[in-house]
Amino acid sequence: MIMKGLNKAEIFRMSRKLSRDEMRCYLELATGKKISTKAFDNIMYDVLPFEGYFQTEIMGFLRDNYPGAFVWKAAAGPYSRQGIPDVCAIIDGHFFGFEIKRPYIGRLTKIQELTIKQIREAGGTAAVVSFWHQAKEVIEGWKENTEDRCGHQMTTPISENG
Secondary structure (H helix, E strand, O other): OOOOOOOHHHHHHHHOOOOHHHHHHHHHHHHOOOOOHHHHHHHHHHHOOOHHHHHHHHHHHHHHHOOOOEEEEOOOOOOOOOOOOOEEEEEOOEEEEEEEOOOOOOOOOHHHHHHHHHHHHOOOEEEEEOOHHHHHHHHHHHHHHOEOOOOOEOOOOOOOOO
């Protein structure tokens, strides 16, 4: 249940910028009341859109900004592998898996944690994100780590040792 004095649209807008602790502080200042962890989670469940909203936003961003990419939403079902990230993409020949969670309240399952680890071990990139700008940071970070010093794309990332 949303507390008196809080604006849902403003909270949602601020969720794109604030950490969990910052958001809790913001809510406490807005209401003049101390907010417990449970109350915070309840407010977020009430205010934030369902996960599908964030999936659609990220898929749209990927399709609009990486037109040569192959982007899809993984379908879950009784015959599919469990734990596959919600949104997958192949960009510049590299696999990206984005597990999308609602800000502050989304939690990974054990199988999702394991799958993310396995994707990374296989050479792909997997990340937990809520917003399109987080997906962009993951992609751009990969691109920065795979360019040689002359700006040419490499097939494997540069090691930390150079």
